[in-house]
Amino acid sequence: MSTLTPPIRWGILGVAKIALKQVIPAMQQGKLTTVTAIASRDLHRAEAAAEDLGIPKAYGSYEELLADPEVDAVYNPLPNHLHVPWTLKALQAGKHVLCEKPIALDVSEAKALMTAAATYPGMRVMEAFMYRFHPQWIRARTLVREGAIGEVHAIHAHFSYYNDDPGNIRNQAEIGGGGLMDIGCYCISWPRFILDAEPVKVTGLVELDPVLGVDRVTSGLLDFSGVQATFTCSTQMAPYQRVLVHGTTGRLEVLIPANAPAGEATRILIQTAGAPARELLVEAANQYTLQGDAFSRAILEGKEVPTPLGDAVSNMEVIDAVVRGAKEGRWVNL
Template structure:
């Protein structure tokens, strides 16, 4: 069987701990190289994960003719520049979320992709490949919740380390960019349309200048809304509730579903609550499978880049709303 040969840009923790081990379980992918500007880190990661090729320069990895696709988990401000460099080097790219720092930058990437129609680019919202979300979408589309009227998401963790990349505004840190992007993506995926206007309230850390607590309201029109709160300085927790005129669906661990345990959802109709379990899966492996198959079969990627651009438009509008203390139309 043909496999897509992957190169990894950087030794970022998300790659070392989650994505690379999952990619190595894919039947359609082979991780052949990793690059880091710190050669020792590259060597240590390669030894730990059994990766054959090591580069101490990102451009050298991009130039490797034996690499077909790039996984880009670099800091947010490097997502677009190095994804474009990868395209220029003839590589497909799976890029971590958020795809860019702004919608304008995301659009620049979209425009650049038009010059390379043979190459695939996708934002790595791995949650969309998990059976729990496929089940949620199926239940909603089948009308088991009636008409969906509102979706609520909460996502938090605690990290007040000023040296951490997630707490640096210049590199795209903060709650809204790091985890709020999920809370925006959820209702857009389930409802299937884009919000018409948004409003938000943001609390910024006085020293690090990143948003540490962000709440938002998305108006999809026709009385359909979505609300969320995300924080980088609260007790770790995540949950999604989807409310319809006939039922409610709750997703226990919407983002970081545990790979070797069943995922749990609860469907409520009136006073009856039914627990549903999905089989244990690694959503990162499935994401790799589906993206790699799109490359091998030359078919569209599961999530088009327009989705990434639209998600960034909402993020931009939420920041603008907090600044202006008003609703922002999209």
């Protein structure tokens, strides 16, 4: 058991939009979480965010926040190339870390983080795939595993939005930008979560933006030894997201797989035996609040986090293999 008492006191590294608009307000509603500090390399931005969100402390550097003894854990939503460096710095400072996806720039960096994290006994690190905590995904996975649509043979995921702004970090190749890293990582994680399995081989097709140099449309094919999973992700396509699971006796659709609205019930469509599709309503929930509480509970109880770093490494292995398969025009074995 941890010597800490609830709630876990959180510090936020940076003033990323996802932190300000989603994660911080959600954690402020948590049973086991409270946000006590926020840092930015620009003190004025940190102070403005702290004032807007009612956060007690604002720091003009990440180092100052990590030195605060009243911060137990940090949320790292920094650009992709800063995920591993600042997660390691946080661990060195004695802070638990919830790090945004993707956990690293490639699988070698992810493995290095997992190895380093193991040298800090009692410290917790988790990749922030918040969808795993939403009841719609718990329900969908349970339905599939209980055979509601028969034996699963295929899964397809689509995730897209439109953003061609060269100044946006998601469009900067040198710091881990591009559709596959930003949203394709979900499309890979979803079938792995549903099936609780890893693909044996994968391949991909990538279209690069001729000016920005990042992938703007990427598709992948994942072979799960009897189940075929396909996906398309794009940063220059009309906004849309959906996951479809096809079985021998029916199909299931998760309508808003990633950005489930916190204040509204979500819907799963299921169709079996040729009958009309029926809609299953799932209670409203804030997946960021649930994620924060689950991570904090692992700290307080001294237990493993719900999604260990090994899962993050496995997801990065598939991401890397999709890229390699696209470049070399072949299947890549895992």
